[in-house]
Amino acid sequence: MHLEQIRTLFDSSAAIRLLRSDSAPFILDFLNLTFKKAGILTLGQEDLKQKLLIYTEQLHETDPECLKGAMDRYLVNWSDSGWLNRHLKSSSNDPQYQLTRHSEDVIQFVDLLISQRTGLVGTESRLRLIIDTLSDLVQGSSSDPDKRLAYLEDQKKNILDEIDALKHGLPVAVYKPSQIRERFQMAVNLLKTLQSDFRAVEERFHEIALQVQQDQQKSLETRGQILGNAMDSEDLLKTEDEGISFYAFIAFLFTPDSQQALRQTIDEVIRLEAVQDERDSIMRLRSMVKLLLNEADKVQSKNAHLSTSLRKLLNVEAAENRRQVSEVLHEIKQLAVSMRDKTISDFTCEAVVQTSLDLFSPFTRTFWTTPQTFADQPEEHVIDLERTARERTSLANLEYLDLEQLRQNVQMMLQTNEHLTLENIIVAIPPESGVLELVGYFQIAFEDGHIINRENHCVVVITDAATSNQIRVRIPQVVFRKVSFMKYESNSL
Structure with a gap:
C-alpha cells in the first residue's frame, strides 16, 4: 500500500x-x-x-x-x-x-x-486457525512420501490416544465456553466475508458478457474474433484464482452428501449451550446452505447470460433478421415523416412481421440430479370411506374467515386514529373466531403494506369460542396506518 x-x-x-x-x-x-x-x-x-x-x-x-x-x-x-x-x-x-x-x-x-x-475478539482461535492453516499448507504442498507418512502417523497416534482415553473413562480435552464462542463468531464472520466474495466473480462474468455485446454492436471485429475473445476471457476466469476457487466451491456445495453433512454440522453447532445468546448469528448460520446456494445460482445466471450472448452471436439467421428489421423500421420512419401532414383517411398503413425459431445453447441445461429411489415398494392404497366421510364433515364445519369484515374493522378504527396496534383492535373488537382472526389480521397487514415488526413482540389474550377458555398468544408487533388504507381504497377504485 x-x-x-x-x-x-x-x-x-x-x-x-x-x-x-x-x-x-x-x-x-x-x-x-x-x-x-x-x-x-x-x-x-x-x-x-x-x-x-x-x-x-x-x-x-x-x-x-x-x-x-x-x-x-x-x-x-x-x-x-x-x-x-x-x-x-x-x-x-x-x-x-x-x-x-x-x-x-x-x-x-x-x-x-x-x-x-462490542463483540468478542478471539485471539486464541485466530492464532490456532493460522497455525492449522500453515501446517495444512506445508503438508498439502509436500510431495515427499516420508514427510506425509510421518504426519499421518502422528495424526494416527493422537487419534488412538484419545480413543484409548475414552474407552478407559479418562477425561479428554474439550473446548471451554469462551473458546466455543470465539470459534463460532469466527465462522460467522468468515461466512459474511464469503458472501461479499461472490460479487467479484459475478461482476467478472458481467464484464465479459458486456464486452461481448459491445463488440457485437460495434461490429469492429469478425464474428469468429468476438467469439474467440469471449471464450478466451471465460477460460481465463476459470484459470484465475477467483474462478478456480469458485468452481471448486460449486463442485463441493452442489453435492448432496456435502450439503447433508454441512446441514447436520450446523444443526449440532446451533444446539451448543455456549452460543444460545447469539441469536442473530444462529439465524444467519441456520440459513447458510440456502444462502450460499442462492449466491452460487446468481453467479451462474451471469454465466448463462454470457452463453446467451454467444448463442445470439452465432445465430447468423437472427443477425440477418435484425438487419432486415432495422431496414423496415427505417422505411417506416421515412413514410411517417412523409405522411405527417395527411389525415388518417388519406392513407392506410400495413406492417408484416416475420418470426423464426430461436436457438438454445447446451449451457442453459440444468445440472444432472440423482433420481429419487425408494427402498421399499409402495403399498396398495385402499380408500377408507368412513375416514373420508369424517374428514369431509370436519372440512365442512371449518369456520369461515371473512377478511373483508376484518379489513372494515381496521378501517373503521383508523378513522379516528393515525396509527393503531393489533392489540388495540383486539381489545375494541374481541375476536369471534379465536386465533384464526389473528392470522387474518396478519394477512391484511402484509397485503396492505402495514408495519410488522418481527423484532418486538407482545402478548395478547383472546377467548376460545368453543371452550370459553382464555388463550395467551405471543405475536410480533403489528401497527396499522391510515396511509396504507388510503392506498388500498385508491387501488380498489
Whole structure:
C-alpha cells in the first residue's frame, strides 16, 4: 500500500464515497436490513421503494430531516454511485436491484469495526486457525512420501490416544465456553466475508458478457474474433484464482452428501449451550446452505447470460433478421415523416412481421440430479370411506374467515386514529373466531403494506369460542396506518 494507491482509491472508489456520504449511517442501515439481514439477493423496484418508504417513515419520527424526497430519486442516485446494481430480467419488466461489491465491502468493514468494539475478539482461535492453516499448507504442498507418512502417523497416534482415553473413562480435552464462542463468531464472520466474495466473480462474468455485446454492436471485429475473445476471457476466469476457487466451491456445495453433512454440522453447532445468546448469528448460520446456494445460482445466471450472448452471436439467421428489421423500421420512419401532414383517411398503413425459431445453447441445461429411489415398494392404497366421510364433515364445519369484515374493522378504527396496534383492535373488537382472526389480521397487514415488526413482540389474550377458555398468544408487533388504507381504497377504485 503506497500513497498514490491510497489517493487513487479515495478519488475513485464507490465504497469510499459511500463512507463519506452525509447519509451514510442511514443508507448502510437500510441496505443491511433489506438485503443482508433479510437474506435477500435481489429485489424488484416496487418492493424496494415500498421498503424504503416504510424505513423513512419510521426514521422521520426521530430524524425528520434525513432521507427526504422521492424514493425513486434515492434509488437512481444509489445506482449511479455504484452502491446498487440495477438490471432487468427477461421474465419481468420491473427493474431488479442488488448490492454491489462496493456496498458489500462497506457493510462488512463497518460490521467488523462494530464487532471489534462490542463483540468478542478471539485471539486464541485466530492464532490456532493460522497455525492449522500453515501446517495444512506445508503438508498439502509436500510431495515427499516420508514427510506425509510421518504426519499421518502422528495424526494416527493422537487419534488412538484419545480413543484409548475414552474407552478407559479418562477425561479428554474439550473446548471451554469462551473458546466455543470465539470459534463460532469466527465462522460467522468468515461466512459474511464469503458472501461479499461472490460479487467479484459475478461482476467478472458481467464484464465479459458486456464486452461481448459491445463488440457485437460495434461490429469492429469478425464474428469468429468476438467469439474467440469471449471464450478466451471465460477460460481465463476459470484459470484465475477467483474462478478456480469458485468452481471448486460449486463442485463441493452442489453435492448432496456435502450439503447433508454441512446441514447436520450446523444443526449440532446451533444446539451448543455456549452460543444460545447469539441469536442473530444462529439465524444467519441456520440459513447458510440456502444462502450460499442462492449466491452460487446468481453467479451462474451471469454465466448463462454470457452463453446467451454467444448463442445470439452465432445465430447468423437472427443477425440477418435484425438487419432486415432495422431496414423496415427505417422505411417506416421515412413514410411517417412523409405522411405527417395527411389525415388518417388519406392513407392506410400495413406492417408484416416475420418470426423464426430461436436457438438454445447446451449451457442453459440444468445440472444432472440423482433420481429419487425408494427402498421399499409402495403399498396398495385402499380408500377408507368412513375416514373420508369424517374428514369431509370436519372440512365442512371449518369456520369461515371473512377478511373483508376484518379489513372494515381496521378501517373503521383508523378513522379516528393515525396509527393503531393489533392489540388495540383486539381489545375494541374481541375476536369471534379465536386465533384464526389473528392470522387474518396478519394477512391484511402484509397485503396492505402495514408495519410488522418481527423484532418486538407482545402478548395478547383472546377467548376460545368453543371452550370459553382464555388463550395467551405471543405475536410480533403489528401497527396499522391510515396511509396504507388510503392506498388500498385508491387501488380498489
